[in-house]
Structures are given as structure tokens and as C-alpha cells.
Amino acid sequence: MQLYNKLSAEERRELIREAGKERLTISFYQYARIGNPQLFRNHLFVAFDTQEVLGRIYVAHEGINAQLSIPADRFDEFKEFLDGIYFLENVRLNIAREHDNESFLKLKVKVRNKIVADGLEDETFDVTNKGVHVDATKFNELIADPDTILVDMRNHYESEIGHFENAWTPDVDTFRDSLDIIEEEIKEHKKDKKLVMYCTGGIRCEKASAYYKHRGFEDVYQLEGGIIEYHRQVTEQGLENKFRGKNFVFDHRLSEKISDEVISNCHQCGNPCDTHTNCANEACHLLFIQCEDCKSRYENTCSTECHEIIQLPYEEQKALRAGKYNSNNIFKKGRSEKLKFKEHKVD
Known part of the structure; x- marks a missing residue:
């Protein structure tokens, strides 16, 4: 049974062009307790390969993180498959606002120690004890509050091309670098400030929200679905867009426009x-x-x-x-x- 990608990027690109089908770029994640990540990984690969899914999927004992591309006409089949997995039923799917049929050219499903590398060895830390998820409307209200600290949980090269107004954008190379730096900077406000975080699709700030609650911060929030979902909501609901510039994405597109401003x-x-x-x-x-x-x-x-x-x-x-x-x-x-x-x- 084939459990790995056999085609080169160029071979896959040619097949996509020959098929002439529109493809959707999608991301999702879920923190969950997975007993046998390798077995789950193999199950995903067989199913995704059959459904013509391409992308980068990481599986670990703590959950799954996926960025992928699927034929638009197979979306319902893909969604039905995910709903058949108990911890992925009705999982939020972040669908890109700007599509590219060649956003991914290979299927890679890998087992990792963690779906978000954090460098933490604290066995008492519960990643599922997360902060409050907020939608775009509530997020805009929170970041207008002077008692809110807004933190960008992404890396320097992501926030450089786009970020929310008045956000603190730590100059870090990795997520693990950011955790201690952020805590040290705002540790005096564990009880008197609202801590609001955001990232691309939600996966990093969800772990960060749980971590800062674990470290004693009392009023912790995260932007539900990250910048991707925020953009969808402000567009469809006619809300004020507080994001400046582009959103960096981890596929061949590298970014998608959220506002017309170049920062x-x-x-x-x-x-x-x-x-x-x-x-x-x-x-x-x-x-x-x-x-x-x-x-x-x-x-x-x-x-x-x-x-x-x-x-x-x-x-x-x-x-x-x-x-x-x-x-x-x-x-x-x-x-x-x-x-x-x-x-x-x-x-």
C-alpha cells in the first residue's frame, strides 16, 4: 500500500493543469489526545491520496495541524470524511480568500512530537484549557479597549508585511522564542489587563492562550480562526477592517491581501x-x-x-x-x- 508521495512537484503541477479543476486552499487544526499518531497518519494519507488532497499535515499526540489543497468538487466528500473522525467533527475549516490551484504540489503527512513546537517540558500544562475565542466583532471591541494588550503570536517575517493596528509584534524567529519574551514583557499585568492574541489561523494563539492561563494570566482571549477567519467575517459582514497589509501564508502563494495598504x-x-x-x-x-x-x-x-x-x-x-x-x-x-x-x- 502506498503511504508516501511518489510524484515530483513538476509532475503534480502538470496533472493539475491537465485536470483543469478549481482547487480550494484550506487549513484546519485541532488539539486532541491521539494515542497512536503513526496509525492515524497512515489512515489520513490513504484517504487524502484517494481524494486528491495535496498539502502539509502534521500529526502528534497533541492533535493535528493541516494546510492543504483539494478539488472544489470534492469538498463535500472531504468534509464528510473529517466529520467521521470523532474529534474532527464540525472542525472549523479556514478557506483561503485568494485561491491558487498550485498552492500545494505534494501530499505530506508527517508525525511530529508536537503540532506546534513550543520547547515546553511542563507536564502540568494542559493545552486544551484555552482562552476565550472571540469573533471579528468582539475582537474589534476588545482591541479598542485601552486595558487590552494585543499580541501578534507570529514570527518577524510574517508580521513585517501585515499586522493589526496597535499590535505588539515581537521580533522573534519561532513560536517557542516568543513565549518567554512575551511573558517577561507583560508579567506585571496578569490581573489588570486583557491579553488578546492572534495568529494566521488560530493554532499558535490557542496554545499560547492555554499557556498564559497556566502561567497566571486571568483575562485571556484569542481571535477565533485567526486572520483568515477575521478577513472572511469583516468582508461578509461589512465590519471595519483593523488589519493593515497582507497575511503571510505557508504555501506557494506566501501571502494573501487583507487590506490595500503596503506597510x-x-x-x-x-x-x-x-x-x-x-x-x-x-x-x-x-x-x-x-x-x-x-x-x-x-x-x-x-x-x-x-x-x-x-x-x-x-x-x-x-x-x-x-x-x-x-x-x-x-x-x-x-x-x-x-x-x-x-x-x-x-x-
Whole structure:
């Protein structure tokens, strides 16, 4: 029985184009106690492969986190399958506002230690004892209250291109980095302030809300469904949109527009820009913001050095990225001294 992806991204792209079907980009998560994640993972892979689902799904003892793409005409079948799993019945599905049939090109279902890496070893922490979920209307009311502390639970490269008005956007690389930093900054307000958090789809701030309740914060809230669901609600209900810029997403689109405002700059020339890309030098693959002019000038690379490397024959490029220490430089998220117009965290 096939329990892993056999097709390359290019082969899958060609099949999608030949099929000519509209696909939906969807994300969902659920914290739950899963006794045998590997068995559950195999069950998901067989079902999703049959349903032509593509995407990235993580399974752990603490639950499931999924970002995926499905044929629009198989949505009901997909929903019925999820509803047949007791802890996923009627799970909230965040459907992207901007669709791309090629948002995902492979099916990857992986077992992880946790669906959100947090670095915590506290056995008394109960991730299901979460804060109060609020919709867009209540969220707008809360963040207008001067006794509210609004925290962005995402990483620096996400909040750089878009965030809510008056939100604190910690300059962190990972979720685990943020937990202690945030607590240290606002620990004096455990009893006298409302702590309101948001993230892309809700999964990180749900864990964070449970953690801060565990640490003694008394009035803890999270935006239900994250920025994705907020955007849907303000659009459909005609509410005031308090989000500025774009929402970073973890698929080939990299972002979707929430407002028309551009709040970030090209990391190479400094002109207004909010389009992320990955450096075309495979030995770098740095995620950074690049405008169309710089994209043309540097041929989608982050620096003069990387631009020179992609001119080399393929075998020479391959040799440059060989070895353990060279590979450590790959897949960094917007931290490089080569980027003139990117602020760098000081350790």
C-alpha cells in the first residue's frame, strides 16, 4: 500500500493543469489526545491520496495541524470524511480568500512530537484549557479597549508585511522564542489587563492562550480562526477592517491581501513592497521581500554573491551547497546581513 508521495512537484503541477479543476486552499487544526499518531497518519494519507488532497499535515499526540489543497468538487466528500473522525467533527475549516490551484504540489503527512513546537517540558500544562475565542466583532471591541494588550503570536517575517493596528509584534524567529519574551514583557499585568492574541489561523494563539492561563494570566482571549477567519467575517459582514497589509501564508502563494495598504519595504532597495520570495540560489534559499525591479536586476536572488553563483554551471552550484555546514545556511527566514533594508535582531 502506498503511504508516501511518489510524484515530483513538476509532475503534480502538470496533472493539475491537465485536470483543469478549481482547487480550494484550506487549513484546519485541532488539539486532541491521539494515542497512536503513526496509525492515524497512515489512515489520513490513504484517504487524502484517494481524494486528491495535496498539502502539509502534521500529526502528534497533541492533535493535528493541516494546510492543504483539494478539488472544489470534492469538498463535500472531504468534509464528510473529517466529520467521521470523532474529534474532527464540525472542525472549523479556514478557506483561503485568494485561491491558487498550485498552492500545494505534494501530499505530506508527517508525525511530529508536537503540532506546534513550543520547547515546553511542563507536564502540568494542559493545552486544551484555552482562552476565550472571540469573533471579528468582539475582537474589534476588545482591541479598542485601552486595558487590552494585543499580541501578534507570529514570527518577524510574517508580521513585517501585515499586522493589526496597535499590535505588539515581537521580533522573534519561532513560536517557542516568543513565549518567554512575551511573558517577561507583560508579567506585571496578569490581573489588570486583557491579553488578546492572534495568529494566521488560530493554532499558535490557542496554545499560547492555554499557556498564559497556566502561567497566571486571568483575562485571556484569542481571535477565533485567526486572520483568515477575521478577513472572511469583516468582508461578509461589512465590519471595519483593523488589519493593515497582507497575511503571510505557508504555501506557494506566501501571502494573501487583507487590506490595500503596503506597510513593508523591499529588502534590497527600500521601496514599498510586501512580496516575499525565496532566493534562487539553492545554496541560500533565503526568504526575503523583493520588488519587481530588484527581482529583474538580481534574477530572484538576495545579493550580488548569490546572483553570481546562479550564473555558474549546475554542477559547480551543487558542489557549493554540499556538506553539513553549508546546508545550515539554507531556508533562513529573512535574517541576512546581505539585506540592506531589513532590520536585524541583536542577540
